[in-house]
Amino acid sequence: MVERIYMNADTIQTSIAKPQADYYEEKYGKPVRYIPNGVEPGPSFDPAEADELLAKHQVEGDYLLFAARRIIPLKGLHHLIKALNQMKFTGTLVVAGEDDQLPEYTKQLKESAKDLKIKFVGYVGSRTLLSALVSKAKLFIFPSDIEGMSMMLLEVGSLGTPMICSDIPQNKAVLTGEEVLYFRSQNADDLKEKLDFAFANPGIMEEKAEKTMEKVSSEYAVSKVVQQYVDLYNQNLYPSRQYAKAWFMNSHLQKKIISYAAPIMSGLGIHKLFSPIYSGIGSILMFHRIVAPGTQASIHNHV
Numbered sequence: 001m002v003e004r005i006y007m008n009a010d011t012i013q014t015s016i017a018k019p020q021a022d023y024y025e026e027k028y029g030k031p032v033r034y035i036p037n038g039v040e041p042g043p044s045f046d047p048a049e050a051d052e053l054l055a056k057h058q059v060e061g062d063y064l065l066f067a068a069r070r071i072i073p074l075k076g077l078h079h080l081i082k083a084l085n086q087m088k089f090t091g092t093l094v095v096a097g098e099d100d101q102l103p104e105y106t107k108q109l110k111e112s113a114k115d116l117k118i119k120f121v122g123y124v125g126s127r128t129l130l131s132a133l134v135s136k137a138k139l140f141i142f143p144s145d146i147e148g149m150s151m152m153l154l155e156v157g158s159l160g161t162p163m164i165c166s167d168i169p170q171n172k173a174v175l176t177g178e179e180v181l182y183f184r185s186q187n188a189d190d191l192k193e194k195l196d197f198a199f200a201n202p203g204i205m206e207e208k209a210e211k212t213m214e215k216v217s218s219e220y221a222v223s224k225v226v227q228q229y230v231d232l233y234n235q236n237l238y239p240s241r242q243y244a245k246a247w248f249m250n251s252h253l254q255k256k257i258i259s260y261a262a263p264i265m266s267g268l269g270i271h272k273l274f275s276p277i278y279s280g281i282g283s284i285l286m287f288h289r290i291v292a293p294g295t296q297a298s299i300h301n302h303v
């Protein structure tokens with residue numbers, strides 16, 4: 001019911017995920033503007049940060065990396081562990097993420113990984129540290145069962161680390177098979193085959209990673225994403241004010257939006273841009289709402 005109320009409201013709807021936008025357009029017969037997440041291409045980081053964490057957990061040499069905010073079933077780590085067991089993997093898998101959200105699930109993961117060399121390093125909240133870990137990884141594995149438009153997908157892509165990803169629609173709407181290696185979602189057997197291929201063809205994986213970097217830089221840079229929101233505001237809120245765009249882009253709001261762009265645009269679902277009352281050189285208030293099928297709407301952030 002909440003979903004229907006918001007979709008029928010006199011507002012402008014946007015979505016960070018193309019499949020979500022298509023779903024709501026088809027269901028409600030109302031246009032939903034697709035505006036993706038964005039990242040800063042080529043973030044700066046200090047490799048020494050990663051070296052310190054890796055040394056603390058006795059990680060030496062090459063490693064695979066799995067990272068998530070929380071270690072929960074939807075992130076698909078169990079698929080990866082099963083695939084590694086099938087191939088009798090002797091290397092190291094580094095797992096970054098909170099593992100205390102679902103203790104029973106974490107216990108099952110560690111039991112199933114008892115014959116593997118897996119290092120649980122906890123949640124990595126520092127972007128520079130996470131970037132350093134990603135940049136040093138041989139492969140980044142992204143086996144999620146479901147996502148919105150993952151910031152992690154873009155952040156890893158911006159660093160040039162080869163990726164193996166689940167072929168969920170949300171991922172394939174962002175990157176193609178030319179840029180990452182896809183495996184059939186929730187299929188450990190296929191993931192095992194893709195891991196074998198990646199290890200046997202490092203040159204192909206590096207070529208894919210280079211293409212990913214180019215695409216992230218050209219299509220998903222924060223500046224480009226912010227510009228889409230600016231254009232949307234100008235087209236719908238200020239159609240008769242030619243100076244609006246120049247004022248907006250030169251104001252302190254532009255800096256605020258760039259700094260808040262990533263958290264504002266994260267999550268799963270539909271964003272709502274509610275029209276503010278404009279008076280003279282007034283302020284712009286952006287309400288960002290998340291509405292997913294079967295869930296309630298909530299205000300995620302505001303500027």
